[in-house]
Amino acid sequence: MYVDTTGVMAGATSTRIAASPCLVCPIRERAICAHLSDDALRNLLTRSRRIVLQRGETLIWEGDETLVVGTVRSGLLKLTSTMGDGREQILGLAFPGDFVGRPFGALAGSSITALTETALCLFRRHAFDALARDHPELQHALLLRTLDELDRARRWIVLLARKSAGERVATFLLEMADRAGAEDGEPIEIMLSRQQMADFLGLTIETVSRKLTHLRQARVVQLPDLKSFVILSRKALWNAAGDLDRLAA
Amino acid sequence: MYVDTTGVMAGATSTRIAASPCLVCPIRERAICAHLSDDALRNLLTRSRRIVLQRGETLIWEGDETLVVGTVRSGLLKLTSTMGDGREQILGLAFPGDFVGRPFGALAGSSITALTETALCLFRRHAFDALARDHPELQHALLLRTLDELDRARRWIVLLARKSAGERVATFLLEMADRAGAEDGEPIEIMLSRQQMADFLGLTIETVSRKLTHLRQARVVQLPDLKSFVILSRKALWNAAGDLDRLAA
């Protein structure tokens, strides 16, 4: 992990210079900063530092006190919980624009680890907490995100409690396609290894492999290489995901 | 469902009278109202109405627009999602003091139904949304609750993805014991039927029944009747729940 200090410390000297890294920020519009007042944004920026995690590096460990929170600028993180016997469950993924870390004091409920090289904009948690209390619009933005995350986690509960292995894999592919916003026929990158997919879906690596093979044999998807796929029939994939009823909606 | 209007409409006439139902509120200290300023509390109260749901009555349907949000005064609610084939998954329970409903516009991700006779303090969602925007402390309280709910949902993800049937049942009993705050040896009420436990744990009714029998035969718990249990060995129950490592913590 290295710290990218370009322009950050300059924040104290000039408002215009301070705001400049945000102006070129790749996720400026999607991040939690998007709806902040200029004042709040400057305030946040002067307390931020940008870092880059290498693949496999862990930002926060499950059970530790949360020292930092932040926004993902690029790359991909996983949120995981590990059971006593060592098996890990991926609780969620953090894409560019997502907020990570647990503000307001509770111990971290999950470890946060880079799956690819990942750039973040970090804030010390105490500073962020204080800033959130002073800036209702920041708190509001955080609340909206947290409510969405809760909805997403609950949808995952249904998947894990009630869906078969084949349905889980199909659902995963659809989610990746949604996130990527790709059309049918164009390749979509799977940023996870088979093991990580298994950890995400509550399955084993062998079952994931088999179910992918089945979808390929059924001509629902193509698998040009290990890290990408192409949807041949979105309808068939919805069907395989067990959500055909929701297709209407 | 009937509306209890005692003292509610009086709120418009006198501050002192308006606040009175809150003063005798059984969950005054635990509810979201607890940390509000007098001003915000009065404001909230004048926009509230108290209702009682009978067992089985549904407050909000999955997929509908959320018209009301509120606080549980007494009783027990379930949050559920139903799959295309009709099987339902319980996503969570709402105890007295808990906040229910999805503020800020998204469609309801789950149905909310009374498991026992349940009293609530309700607010029209739009009024609540507006009030939350004007009262940062209300929004802050809501954010803390939502963050806790998210942590809880993610722990449930681990349970559903990785725990065996026996571990799930043991974990459930421990959670009920925690919620009830009961000592070992004193009976704890199970407010759910076997079917509801199964819906909560992602199992079938038969499996729940068998695993409870095993715990009884192993002298870990007593089951004096269908709706209550007694913990004989908390340590053994932690062990059965697969969380023995966390006992140290």
Added chain:
DNA sequence: CGTGCGGTTGATCCGAGTCAAGCCAAGTGG
């Protein structure tokens, strides 16, 4: 040219689901 790693495929096993029967307590009606 081996060696290691991630992935696939096959054979077998096991835990939880399914199907079916029976138990028990609480109605209900003759």
Added chain:
DNA sequence: CCACTTGGCTTGACTCGGATCAACCGCACG
């Protein structure tokens, strides 16, 4: 008061889906 029904729960026999164990493939890299 007793026979009958009903609904929730338990128990047993069997099935099946996904885990486990093991062999193998293909590619990157020393």
